[in-house]
Every structure is written in C-alpha cells, then in structure tokens.
Amino acid sequence: MxxxxxxxxxxxxxxxxxxxxxxxxxxxxxxxxxxxxxxxPLMGFNQYILRIFTVIGIYIILSLALxxxxxxxxxxxxxxxxxxxxxxYTATLLLLRGGVNYWLTIPLAAVLAGFCGLLLGLPTFxxxxxxxTIVTLGFGEIVRMILMNWDSVTNGTLGIRxxxxxxxxxxxxxxxxxxxxxxxxxxxxxVSAASWFIVNSKIGRAFVSIREDEIAAQMxxxxxxxxxxxAFVLSAFFSGLAGAFYAPMVGYIDSNSFTFEVSxxxxxxxxxxxxxxxxxxxxxxxxxxxFPEVSRFLMDYRFVIYGVILVLMMRFRPQGLLGWxxxxxxxxxxxxxxxxxxxxxxxxxx
Amino acid sequence: MADFVQQILNGFALGLAYAxxxxxxxxxxxxxxxxxxxxxxxxxxxxxxxxxMVGLHFGPVPAIIAxxxxxxxxxxxxxxxxxxxxxxxxxxxxxxxxxxxxxSSIIQNMLVVIFGSQRKPFPDFFxxxxxxxxxxxxxSRQLVMVTVSLAxxxxxxxxVNKTKVGLAMRATAQNQKAAALMGINVNNIITLxxxxxxxxxxxxxxxxxxxxxxxxxxxxFMIGLKAFAASVLGGIGSLPGALVGGLLVGVxxxxxxxxxxxxxxxxxxxxxxxxxxxxxxxxxxGKKEVVKV
Amino acid sequence: xxxxxxxxxxxxxxxxxxxxxxxxxxNKGEIVSLIGPNGAGKTTMFNILTGIYKIDHGGxxxxxxxIQNKIPQDIVKAGISRTFQNIRLFRNxxxxxxxxxGCHITIKYNFFDxxxxxxxxxxxxxxxxxxxxxxxxxxxxxxxxxxxxxNLPYGEQRKLEIARALATGAKLILLDExxxxxxxxxxxxxxxxxxxxxxxxxxILMIEHDMSVVMNISDRxxxxxxxxxxxxxxxxxxxxxxxxxxxxLGGIQNVEx
Numbered sequence: 095m096x097x098x099x100x101x102x103x104x105x106x107x108x109x110x111x112x113x114x115x116x117x118x119x120x121x122x123x124x125x126x127x128x129x130x131x132x133x134x135p136l137m138g139f140n141q142y143i144l145r146i147f148t149v150i151g152i153y154i155i156l157s158l159a160l161x162x163x164x165x166x167x168x169x170x171x172x173x174x175x176x177x178x179x180x181x182x183y184t185a186t187l188l189l190l191r192g193g194v195n196y197w198l199t200i201p202l203a204a205v206l207a208g209f210c211g212l213l214l215g216l217p218t219f220x221x222x223x224x225x226x227t228i229v230t231l232g233f234g235e236i237v238r239m240i241l242m243n244w245d246s247v248t249n250g251t252l253g254i255r256x257x258x259x260x261x262x263x264x265x266x267x268x269x270x271x272x273x274x275x276x277x278x279x280x281x282x283x284x285v286s287a288a289s290w291f292i293v294n295s296k297i298g299r300a301f302v303s304i305r306e307d308e309i310a311a312q313m314x315x316x317x318x319x320x321x322x323x324x325a326f327v328l329s330a331f332f333s334g335l336a337g338a339f340y341a342p343m344v345g346y347i348d349s350n351s352f353t354f355e356v357s358x359x360x361x362x363x364x365x366x367x368x369x370x371x372x373x374x375x376x377x378x379x380x381x382x383x384x385f386p387e388v389s390r391f392l393m394d395y396r397f398v399i400y401g402v403i404l405v406l407m408m409r410f411r412p413q414g415l416l417g418w419x420x421x422x423x424x425x426x427x428x429x430x431x432x433x434x435x436x437x438x439x440x441x442x443x444x
Numbered sequence: 445m446a447d448f449v450q451q452i453l454n455g456f457a458l459g460l461a462y463a464x465x466x467x468x469x470x471x472x473x474x475x476x477x478x479x480x481x482x483x484x485x486x487x488x489x490x491x492x493x494x495x496x497m498v499g500l501h502f503g504p505v506p507a508i509i510a511x512x513x514x515x516x517x518x519x520x521x522x523x524x525x526x527x528x529x530x531x532x533x534x535x536x537x538x539x540x541x542x543x544x545x546x547x548s549s550i551i552q553n554m555l556v557v558i559f560g561s562q563r564k565p566f567p568d569f570f571x572x573x574x575x576x577x578x579x580x581x582x583x584s585r586q587l588v589m590v591t592v593s594l595a596x597x598x599x600x601x602x603x604v605n606k607t608k609v610g611l612a613m614r615a616t617a618q619n620q621k622a623a624a625l626m627g628i629n630v631n632n633i634i635t636l637x638x639x640x641x642x643x644x645x646x647x648x649x650x651x652x653x654x655x656x657x658x659x660x661x662x663x664x665f666m667i668g669l670k671a672f673a674a675s676v677l678g679g680i681g682s683l684p685g686a687l688v689g690g691l692l693v694g695v696x697x698x699x700x701x702x703x704x705x706x707x708x709x710x711x712x713x714x715x716x717x718x719x720x721x722x723x724x725x726x727x728x729x730g731k732k733e734v735v736k737v
Numbered sequence: 738x739x740x741x742x743x744x745x746x747x748x749x750x751x752x753x754x755x756x757x758x759x760x761x762x763x764n765k766g767e768i769v770s771l772i773g774p775n776g777a778g779k780t781t782m783f784n785i786l787t788g789i790y791k792i793d794h795g796g797x798x799x800x801x802x803x804i805q806n807k808i809p810q811d812i813v814k815a816g817i818s819r820t821f822q823n824i825r826l827f828r829n830x831x832x833x834x835x836x837x838x839g840c841h842i843t844i845k846y847n848f849f850d851x852x853x854x855x856x857x858x859x860x861x862x863x864x865x866x867x868x869x870x871x872x873x874x875x876x877x878x879x880x881x882x883x884x885x886x887x888n889l890p891y892g893e894q895r896k897l898e899i900a901r902a903l904a905t906g907a908k909l910i911l912l913d914e915x916x917x918x919x920x921x922x923x924x925x926x927x928x929x930x931x932x933x934x935x936x937x938x939x940x941i942l943m944i945e946h947d948m949s950v951v952m953n954i955s956d957r958x959x960x961x962x963x964x965x966x967x968x969x970x971x972x973x974x975x976x977x978x979x980x981x982x983x984x985x986l987g988g989i990q991n992v993e994x
Contacts, residue, residue: 168538170538170541170542172545217718217721217722221721221722221725223537223538223541224478224479224537224541225479225676225721225725227479227541228479228669228672228676228717229717229718229721231669232669232673232713232714232717232718233714233718235666235669235710235711235714236711236714236715239707239708239710239711240711242707243707243708288852291851291852291853291854292848292851292852295846295851295858295862296837296840296841296844296846296851296861297848297851299830299834299837299838299841300838300841302827302830302834302838303827303838303841306826306827306828306829306830307825307826307827307828309789309825310821310825310826310827311827311838312808312809312810313787313809313813313818313819314813314818314838314839314841314842314901314904314905315809315810315813315814315841315842315905316810316838316841316842317810324848354665358545358549361542361545365542394553394556394557395553395557396553397549397552397553397556398549398550398553398554398557400546400549401545401546401547401548401549401550401551401553402546402550403546404542404543404545404546404549405526405543405546405547405550407542408530408535408539408540408542408543408546409526409529409530409543412535412536412539419829419885423882423883424831424833424834424882424883426866427863427866429863430863430866430867433863433867434867434870437867437871439870439871439874439879440870
C-alpha cells in the first residue's frame with residue numbers, strides 16, 4: 095500500500111505528540127487495556143454482547159493472519175477463508191471422529207492449516223501480484239468444493255452439527271459464562287505477540303522488503319520464495335487457529351460458513367484499518383463487526399457497504415484509517431545506545 | 445461414445461460463452477495490466493439487465509441489445525468513477541485490484557437488493573427443438589449460443605485487428621505513453637475497452653441465462669473465475685487466446701464432469717488455472733515478459 | 738589471482754546480442770570502471786554478474802569459484818553486492834531498516850529465535866543495529882537514521898543504497914551510475930567516499946557516465962559498445978583510444994541524424 099510520505103520527520107505535528115505519548119507509555123497502556131478486556135465478562139453484558147466481543151476476537155486473529163501475507167509481504171491472499179475452514183473442519187473431525195482432546199485439536203488444526211498454507215505457498219515461487227491473488231482465490235474455492243462434496247468426511251452440504259463445547263477444569267465453556275470470550279482473548283494475545291515478534295525481526299524485515307521491491311530483496315540475499323512461503327504458512331496457521339476455535343463456539347459448521355465473502359470481509363477489515371500495521375487489524379475487525387450489528391436496517395446493504403469501503407479507501411486513503419507511518423524515532427535498547435555512544439556515532443537528537 | 449461427443453459439444457457451446465467473458469478480462473488486462481475482478485459481476489449485471497428487459501416484453505433480441513448497451517455503460521462508469529482517478533494518482537497496482545474487488549461486491553449485492561438473491565427463471569427463448577444424431581443431441585439453444593458467440597468474437601477480432609480504432613487499442617496496449625504521443629486519446633481507448641468488455645459480458649450473460657433459463661446475482665462469480673482461467677490459459681491480453689482458452693476450459697470441464705462426476709466440475713477450471721500459472725505463466729499465446737532492472 | 742574473472746561471456750535476447758564475448762577481470766582492491774554509450778550492455782553485465790540474467794556462453798569466477806548462472810542470493814552470499822541505476826530502495830520503511838535488510842545474511846538466528854526472543858536473537862539484533870548505524874555514519878547519513886527512505890533527497894538515496902550494499906558484507910561492490918543526478922560538489926564527495934571504500938579493503942566495479950569521476954578514481958577502465966568490449970586499460974590509454982572516441986562521437990552523430 096502506498097504510504098503517506100509528504101511530511102518529513104521534523105515537521106510532524108499533533109499526531110506526532112499523540113504517537114509519542116502512546117509510545118512512551120506503551121508498557122503501561124497495553125497491560126491496562128489487557129486488564130480492561132479481562133474484566134469485560136464481569137461487567138454484566140448479556141450473551142449477545144459477549145458474542146460480538148468474541149466474534150471480533152476471531153476476526154482480529156484472521157486479520158492479523160492476513161496481514162502477515164498481504165500487509166507485510168505484499169501478497170494479497172483472497173483464499174484465507176479456506177485456512178479458516180480447514181482449521182474448523184480439522185478440529186471438529188479430530189474432536190468428533192478422532193476423540194482427541196479439545197485442547198489438542200486447536201494446535202493440530204492450526205498445524206494442518208499451516209501445512210496447506212505451504213501447499214499454496216509453493217506455487218508463489220513463480221507468481222507475482224494479481225496472478226498470485228487469483229490463485230489464492232481459486233484455492234479457496236477448491237477447498238470449499240471439497241468440503242461440500244466429500245460427503246463421507248465432511249457430511250457434504252449438510253455440515254456437521256452438535257459440536258460439543260470444551261471443558262476447562264470441569265467448567266463447560268459457553269458464551270454465557272464468558273468461557274469462549276476468555277479463550278479467544280487468550281488466542282488474540284498469543285497471535286498478536288507472535289505476530290509482533292515475527293514482524294520485528296529479520297523475518298519481518300525480509301517480508302517487508304519483498305513487498306517493497308522483490309528484486310532488490312533478492313539482491314540483499316533474501317530467499318524471497320522461502321519467505322513468501324513462510325508468510326503463507328504463518329497466515330494459514332493463525333487462520334486455522336481461529337477456525338478451530340470457531341467450530342465448537344457455534345457448534346455447527348458447513349461449507350457455507352467459509353465462502354469467498356469471508357475472505358473478502360477479512361480483506362475489507364485489514365484495508366480499512368491499514369495493511370502492514372497491527373493496530374489497524376484490531377480497529378478494522380472491531381468496526382466491521384460492530385457496524386452491521388448497530389445498523390441492522392442496513393443488513394441487506396452490508397456487503398454493498400464493504401465494497402464501498404474498499405473503493406473509497408483505495409481512492410482516498412489507501413494506507414488505511416490507522417495506516418500512518420510512525421514518526422517516533424526507532425527505539426535503541428540500552429546496550430545498543432551504550433555501544434553507539436562508545437563508538438561516538440550515536441545519531442543526533444538521541 | 446455418444447456421451448463423449450455430447451460432452452464435447454456441450455463444452456464447446458459453454459466454452460464460447462466463457463470466451464465472451466474472457467475477452468473482457470483480456471481487453472482490460474492488455475491495456476491496463478489489471479485483472480478486473482468486477483468483470484464477473486458485470487456479467488451477472490448483464491444477465492439481470494437482459495432479464496429485466498425481457499420482463500418489459502421487448503422480445504429477446506432487443507432485450508439483449510438493450511442489456512448490452514446498459515452493461516457497456518456500466519463498464520465505462522466503473523472505469524471513469526473508480527479506476528481512472530487511481531491512474532491519475534499513479535496508485536500502486538494492488539489499489540486498482542482491490543478497487544475492482546470492491547466494485548464487484550457493490551454490483552453483486554446491489555443485484556441482491558434489487559432482484560433478490562434467489563434464482564429467477566429466464567424465459568426459454570432459444571428453444572426451437574433438438575436435433576438428434578446417433579445419440580448426440582444438439583439443442584437449438586446450443587446452436588444459438590455457438591452462432592452468436594462466434595459471430596461476436598469474430599467481430600471483436602476484426603475490430604481490434606482491422607480497424608483504425610483497433611490499431612489505436614493495440615498501440616495503447618504496447619505502450620501507453622508512446623501511443624499518447626502519437627495523438628491517440630488513451631483515455632477514450634480505455635473507455636472503449638470497458639464498453640466492449642461490458643457489452644460482451646452482457647451478451648454472454650443473456651446467452652447463458654437463456655441456456656440454463658436461470659439468472660441470479662452470484663452467477664458471475666464462478667463463470668468469472670472460469671473465464672479468467674480461460675484467458676490465462678490462452679495468454680492473457682490475447683483475443684485469439686481468450687477464444688481458444690474458453691473453448692479448452694469448456695470442453696475440459698465437460699469431460700471432467702463425465703469422468704469424475706459433476707461435483708468437481710467447477711474445480712477443473714481452477715486446476716487448469718493453477719497448472720498454467722505454474723508451468724506456463726504466459727499461456728498458450730502470450731509473450732513472456734523480460735524482467736527490467 | 739583476480740578477485741573477479743569474466744571469461745568470454747555472451748548473452749542474447751532473441752536475435753540481439755546484448756553481451757558479446759566479453760572478458761574482463763577485477764583485482765582485489767581495485768576500482769574498475771565500465772563505460773560505454775547508452776545501450777552498450779553495461780547494466781546487462783551487472784545483471785549477469787548478480788544472477789538476474791542467465792548467460793548463454795562463458796564463465797565467471799569470483800574468488801576462484803564459478804558463479805555464473807547462480808541465483809542472486811547465492812551470489813550475494815559469495816560476496817558480490819550492488820546498487821541500481823534507477824534507485825531501488827525499500828521506500829516505505831526507515832533508513833535504518835533498509836540497512837538492516839541489507840544485514841539479512843549476516844544475522845544468524847532462525848525463526849524460533851525470533852518468536853521466543855532468545856538471547857541469540859537479542860545479541861544478533863543488537864550487534865547488527867550497531868553495525869547498521871555505523872554504516873550509515875560512514876556514508877554520512879547518521880542524521881537520517883530514523884527517516885523514511887522515500888523522504889531522502891536523491892543524493893542521499895544513492896548513499897543509502899551503497900550503505901545497504903555494504904551491509905551484506907560483500908567484498909566486491911557493483912555501483913551502477915553512483916554519481917547520476919549529483920551536482921559537482923556531491924560527486925566530488927562521492928569520489929572521496931569511494932576511494933575511502935577501497936582504503937577499507939573493498940573492491941569496486943562501477944558503471945559511470947561522469948568522466949570526471951571515472952578518470953579520477955579508476956585504476957582501470959573497460960569500454961563496452963554494442964555488447965562488445967572495444968577498449969581497456971589505464972584511464973589515459975582509454976581516453977586516447979580512437980575506437981572509444983569514435984564510439985562516443987559516433988553516438989552523438991546518430992543522435993543528430
């Protein structure tokens with residue numbers, strides 16, 4: 095996505111101060127937000143509201159997953175619903191047919207989805223841009239067709255009913271008792287942390303370099319094929335995780351829960367918030383889940399509005415609503431600073 | 445054996461419809477290097493426009509011609525309102541791609557809002573009887589589809605290859621800047637491209653609507669993907685490629701349905717698409733592009 | 738033994754011989770220039786050297802090992818890095834991050850080190866962060882560390898590209914028109930900087946049109962025209978070679994016609 099590049103670092107104004115404020119207090123603000131979210135089920139919300147919170151959680155995970163491929167690596171995937179589906183079906187089948195413990199089905203489902211991500215990532219070897227996008231779309235449809243037609247395993251178009259909710263030390267998780275909410279909160283924290291650590295490492299930098307200029311990235315010795323495949327695997331893994339959580343929560347899955355519409359919904363969220371940023375994923379998921387709920391009368395127009403969002407965003411703010419480039423300086427750790435100081439090359443303004 | 449011939453025949457007829465839709469992808473890609481994701485929805489729009497016009501008792505031919513015009517205009521509107529501003533801003537290519545995705549969603553769901561998402565019966569206009577020959581049935585519907593599609597595709601080829609406007613289109617496809625310097629109004633050419641793409645999609649929509657006697661808002665999704673597969677198979681950007689690709693996809697998927705059951709019929713096109721992109725990304729008639737550094 | 742040895746390399750695009758039986762060598766610690774009129778095949782030569790194009794004939798030895806037709810990543814690893822004629826920075830990330838991407842192959846930790854922030858990860862990140870800042874300091878961009886690459890003026894973007902190329906740890910640096918678009922003062926500064934690189938043990942092969950730069954710092958010069966090597970030698974020898982003068986003047990005549 096094109097980034098806002100007009101303002102140089104030094105003339106940054108009010109937004110810069112806000113950024114600096116958050117950046118300096120992030121060690122307090124993030125835990126504070128976490129505690130606030132921990133307290134949500136105790137605030138006496140009804141099941142409907144808790145369900146919305148939980149669904150937002152699922153879509154945050156899905157958006158973060160998409161963000162790794164589309165936002166950082168620059169490979170727009172339109173088949174992420176397929177990984178979501180693979181996660182959901184794998185977890186369900188392991189649970190019902192395999193008799194596997196619920197808590198094991200989640201990682202196993204994610205691993206299988208990740209493996210399918212590898213299968214999809216391999217053709218990226220030769221594909222670029224729009225071609226890749228359309229292959230991911232085709233992949234999503236193939237997966238859905240298999241789910242729809244492989245009756246003996248997936249129960250075809252009828253889907254699978256009565257997926258049992260898991261127990262946690264004798265308590266059966268439900269939406270009412272906040273069990274699913276806490277579980278999704280845990281998963282969101284997990285996926286966010288993993289995503290943050292990956293992005294802020296040489297792996298994340300390799301992803302971004304592919305997005306920015308694939309040939310230049312190769313000239314830096316980056317094995318672009320390997321990293322593109324890795325991005326797909328991670329994206330699929332996290333999407334699979336979301337799917338494995340989703341199935342027992344709703345208790346029922348069929349192939350229509352994972353259509354192209356789901357993929358395009360995730361894309362809309364990521365683009366609204368700002369591809370290539372993590373804050374944008376939280377924002378986009380929250381807005382696009384809450385929005386149709388508070389405007390039920392617009393229900394028929396929901397997908398029309400998604401389309402309008404995509405078109406308007408691309409025209410007027412392609413980097414997303416929260417997609418600005420941070421202007422706070424890069425943080426050097428204490429040891430880095432002292433090393434630099436010793437060499438006398440600490441950059442100005444430090 | 446009769447089954448086999450029958451399937452090839454069915455595939456041939458359907459393949460020509462795919463080719464008509466594929467032409468839309470190829471025309472736009474040739475000039476803008478953009479995969480126009482909204483094209484499938486434009487096709488569905490065309491089918492609905494024909495359906496609506498037929499409802500006004502115009503008779504099939506005027507109805508389809510009217511649908512052609514309306515849908516062609518829709519194509520132009522899409523370009524002028526959503527894509528042209530992006531070109532002016534010199535946005536990254538992914539922006540245009542996402543925009544067409546958004547437009548697709550808008551069109552398809554507006555059709556749902558207006559016409560409802562259910563399947564609507566399309567009158568059986570083209571049924572004048574069936575010819576049977578050694579167990580192979582050749583319906584008049586198929587005959588009409590084949591004749592009309594072939595005629596249109598040939599007309600398009602003629603326009604692109606033999607006329608002055610076609611020359612301008614090919615020049616623009618080669619090099620927009622150079623074409624503009626030679627006095628070609630590139631914007632008009634792009635507009636014309638969208639007009640032609642929209643019109644041919646509308647015809648395909650009307651024909652396929654008549655063939656299956658059914659229209660519904662999401663009908664463009666699958667055929668759009670198949671047509672895209674066809675244009676990639678033929679070599680995206682090449683009109684003869686779109687024709688050959690469409691026929692191949694149509695015939696192969698009909699045969700696949702015969703041998704592997706109809707459940708996986710729709711998957712065939714994707715498998716072709718993925719295989720082509722992996723093994724021969726330039727398609728049958730396309731040219732390989734050299735990396736510029 | 739020469740650090741880089743190109744033997745009888747040819748490459749055609751369709752019927753066009755872009756590079757025709759070219760042989761050249763670069764000794765360790767040398768600054769060698771590749772010059773020639775536009776379209777002579779200089780950048781194509783760089784693309785061959787860095788593995789973007791595969792050659793039809795010939796061989797390339799780097800440090801005694803054949804590197805022809807290897808993939809770019811292996812060539813960088815072997816120790817050749819480059820800049821681009823039409824600057825190819827990672828525009829939407831910071832200056833320091835551009836250099837850190839350049840450090841990629843020198844950062845030795847794996848995916849799980851990053852995911853769990855192991856001591857190995859922390860150490861490697863710290864060392865390379867310091868290294869990246871030092872590289873930026875060396876090219877004179879220490880005031881730009883936190884900036885975004887796209888915000889840099891042209892001359893600084895060129896410097897950043899060089900810093901990024903150095904970050905890979907390469908021994909041989911290929912500079913594709915480093916002085917393009919620079920004013921005389923900037924190119925004089927660049928000249929000193931390139932000499933400094935040689936002083937620190939780097940070997941340089943560069944394409945350049947600015948004759949004041951080429952004549953002043955090159956140890957040797959090769960001249961390409963229509964994909965063929967038409968002259969080579971010390972700057973003075975090349976400058977007085979009638980074939981070179983004809984290639985350049987002939988070019989000018991063609992333009993006038």
